[in-house]
Amino acid sequence: MNISEIELKNGLKIIHDYTPSRKTINIIVAVKVGSRHEEKKEHGLAHFVEHLLFKNNSERGIDEIRKEVDQLGGELNAFTTKEVTYFTLKILSYHFVKGVKLLSDIILKPQFSDDEINLEKLVVKEEIRMYKDSPEELVFDNFFKASWDSHPLVREILGTEKSVTSFDKDLIISFYNKHYRTDNMIVGVSGDVSSKKVEEVFANYFYKNDVNNLLRTINQKPPKYRPRSIFLKRNFEQVQILWGTEGYIPGDPRRESLALLSVSLGGGISSRLFRELREKKGLVYNVETQLLTFKDASLFGIYTATAPQTVVETFQTLLQERENLLKNGISKEELDLAKRQTINSILMAIESPSQRLFYLLDSYLVYGKIIPWLDKIRKIRKVTVGDVNDTIRDIFNRPFSISVVGPINSQHKDVLKGEIKND
Template sequence: MFQKVYLENGIPVVFEENNSFRSAVLGIWVKTGSRHETEEKSGISHFIEHLLFKGTGTRSAEDIAVEADAMGSDLNAFTSRENTTFYIKVLDEFFEKGSGLLCDIFANSIFDPNEIEKEKRVVDEEIRLSEDTPDDHVFDLFNSCIWGDNGLSRPILGSAKTVGGITRGNILEYLEKSYNSNNIVIAIAGNIDTESCVRLLNAGLSGVSTFKNGIKPEKPFFNSAVKVHQKDLSEVHICMGFESIPNNSPERYALHILNTLFGSGVSSRLFQEIREKRGLVYSIYSFLSSYQDTGCMGIYAGASVQNYQKVIDLIMKESCSLKDTISERELQRTKKQLKGNMLLALESTTARMNNIAKQEIYYGRNFTPEEVITEIEQVGLEDVRALLDRIFRRDKVAVTLLGPAADEFSL
């Protein structure tokens, strides 16, 4: 059962109560991420995510870790380009204790200067690890290529230089601008009691600022650029993409169908044509990166030096021919796949929490699984073709290569 209430300080709380689960998940979502940062303070959202686990007025970092493990909980956080999320998943019997721990971390962290300096070294290692993982690093390079001089173009982790320059004063200033009741959404899913949750949250988050502020990012322009980053690797990592639609676009259902059909799953066009029929890659897939005001539909593949040009040619061929070759039968099969993927994902309380939080942030309302399925069913072949016509344009493709590739290649 879905409900939405507001805390005394104005923070919206969305609930999905389901007593068939033994677990419950509480997530605190802050509507700020790497796209809201300045270039000089790139990585500060992710850095704050780390620091909130480093001690409060009543708990040390070790106390937090021991208490979380003693409940068998999953206490964690993640940062994206538009949101920073802190969550705890526990057995229902530990929900009161777990929510108290998460609220203390969120509202009462002290940001000890010694912990700040120590965590800079930890994040520096995380940055190095990401840069040494080419099938991860190529996405940062690709975003830098397509979004130009905009927050969306910068890596979520920041750089060693920008993170190293962040001060405690910078952190407190950023918190004041972004961590306030006007910029927070709380989501809870699982075996919970709504009234008890509201009581716990009102007590635990009463100190959160009600100062109505925030950082409004500019809408970026999509750059159809081609970039080659030379590196001595065993493969060439390919990231290609086209400008797409915002998260809340009415065409989002057609876009998800298109992405599923084109490159999501082992029956998709890309997987079948390039891996299964020709054996040119091990990994290939398409993906969606959708934001409040724009989006990108992309393709990733890793190929040998001998084969990467063939793979690029085949991706372009499939992109350009899809409009004329997609069939009604393929469309109906893809709809079944998409519906099945969605419903199976909702077997997890964490997925349910993430789902209702994102819906509140991007749509301002909850869409039930039944409503989503109805919208998927209403998408016709012409809707997908119309979207294909606008997105898959040879003159608007962006390409980033990482590895031992030639400086020039054909599209």
């Protein structure tokens, strides 16, 4: 692999992963805007703008865009997160120039017509209603609220029906001009194309618009951890539980030990919680640990779902496992297995051009530089049993927040809420 960094005069950064002899090229454009960068009146606007960019633009109509993607044999997609909006394109290598031009037309030349804005409001409202019928989505969003109160990172990416209804053309254009600047983007390119060609083509098509010379005001303050419990009674079949606490931010030397603890505790079918909750007691179908990481904040959580009649036993089992960890720690055998799982996962991921490209981009977005895979693997290998046991004592002696969604009753609340020290 031959990875290089390119920066154009207009501020656009490009990560180039030269992989010869491949017939396809992967392109990812990462715009550094997500729900955390919105003002209150803009709630949901990062996601809404992403939708609108796939409508008619000044160069071509939506039908022409779809037709060209098919003609290029391409796969075009986009999605919005709390911190970044991603546009992805996979095409045959000899269509590289056409692919870059297509992305340029979509991202840099929107029309934002009133008719399309009004129509897309209906579409996004349906998406919001669909989200409200998803217990997994609800339990995670409420976990952010239970941990970080009203910080911008807590906001739902889709917005609300009320906020989406309030969007007008002036607000949309202002938001777009503020954030969709070439100096606020990072591009990843992977495939059989030279660095010189990459620089030449992007310099030609990803120019900087004069209207984008506006000061970006972005909320960069990290959230403060304020643990509490949030219960949402809904008529679902299962009760969803997400129980956790504050993790370690990127750059903290303890992140590797927490990651390995997470794998050992709930990272697969050999993990402690899977064996205890599913294999021994049959209480759940799935249980997993979560490391929810952002540029300046992180949460560690345990997620599972169970029937209403087994909620108490399930949660008591989690408490027992916590006490067991605090008392006995983990063994060298468990740590070695977690290391093998983690390193194998990294090695398999870098075999995929798209996953490798996302790793490179996310590394740059979070750390401002590329963290080599070998460095990451070396850090993992250096973690000792003592490191992980120190992390156990630190993490599991902290106050935990909890999010519960489903057909809950007063007994469930009494048992689960009793664990929250700062409710």
